[in-house]
Amino acid sequence: MIKICCVCGMGLGSGLLVKMTVERVLKQAGLTDQDFAVEVADISTARSMNPDVYVTTREFSKELREVDAKVVEVLNLFDEKEVSAQLVPLIDSMRS
Amino acid sequence: MLSEMIQPSRIRLQVAAANWEEAVRAGGELLVADGAAEPRFVDAMVEAVREFGPYIVLAPGFALPHARPESGAIRTAMSLVTLKEPVPFGNPDNDPVDLLICLAALDSTQHVEALAGLSKMMMAPGVPDRIRQAASAEEVHAILREHGADPA
Numbered sequence: 001m002i003k004i005c006c007v008c009g010m011g012l013g014s015g016l017l018v019k020m021t022v023e024r025v026l027k028q029a030g031l032t033d034q035d036f037a038v039e040v041a042d043i044s045t046a047r048s049m050n051p052d053v054y055v056t057t058r059e060f061s062k063e064l065r066e067v068d069a070k071v072v073e074v075l076n077l078f079d080e081k082e083v084s085a086q087l088v089p090l091i092d093s094m095r096s
Numbered sequence: 097m098l099s100e101m102i103q104p105s106r107i108r109l110q111v112a113a114a115n116w117e118e119a120v121r122a123g124g125e126l127l128v129a130d131g132a133a134e135p136r137f138v139d140a141m142v143e144a145v146r147e148f149g150p151y152i153v154l155a156p157g158f159a160l161p162h163a164r165p166e167s168g169a170i171r172t173a174m175s176l177v178t179l180k181e182p183v184p185f186g187n188p189d190n191d192p193v194d195l196l197i198c199l200a201a202l203d204s205t206q207h208v209e210a211l212a213g214l215s216k217m218m219m220a221p222g223v224p225d226r227i228r229q230a231a232s233a234e235e236v237h238a239i240l241r242e243h244g245a246d247p248a
Contacts, residue, residue: 010164013162014154059151077215079155
């Protein structure tokens with residue numbers, strides 16, 4: 001089970017939207033709820049979540065540089081291709 | 097549902113905004129006018145951009161300004177603004193912005209379905225541009241009803 005944490009400023013808007021896109025692309029890639037879990041955190045609590053992967057925007061990826069997890073930076077939250085191209089190979093490499 | 101969250105009274109098109117702050121305030125004022133947020137909520141939305149940077153610009157030309165519930169949200173609602181001239185937010189990837197959806201949320205759950213509808217709508221080819229080009233609030237609302245329904 002790979003733990004993914006979507007990070008935004010308040011945990012109300014972009015983080016929730018990133019979560020939706022992440023879940024969609026991973027399911028399209030054939031992964032199931034047994035393979036991954038996605039949660040949302042605001043930047044002030046993100047460090048305490050200890051996920052395997054953070055997914056976030058440029059502003060917050062800067063603040064997550066020193067964490068002990070992979071950080072995926074998303075430019076267009078609604079672009080499934082962009083999210084998929086970054087995330088799916090990473091998740092595959094972590095599962096093997 | 098997205099079309100319930102964004103009532104036609106909270107849609108304003110082709111707003112003349114000189115900069116990102118005026119654009120955010122235009123959307124925020126619609127929430128205040130409808131009783132969904134206190135005036136201080138609008139200040140908090142502007143402050144959030146200053147605090148965190150232009151991270152609310154989520155896709156090319158599109159921003160989702162919002163603030164914390166305790167900053168003066170009264171009920172869960174959204175407003176929609178299109179701009180006559182796009183304005184930069186300082187986001188290198190997605191500037192300039194000419195479509196804003198402002199969010200007043202009471203918690204992190206009540207608006208999730210509407211966000212799912214928003215996500216679906218923003219991914220539908222050509223639909224964001226149809227909103228940008230719309231001439232009336234009713235026309236936008238019809239697009240929201242058509243493309244922003246809760247995903248199954």
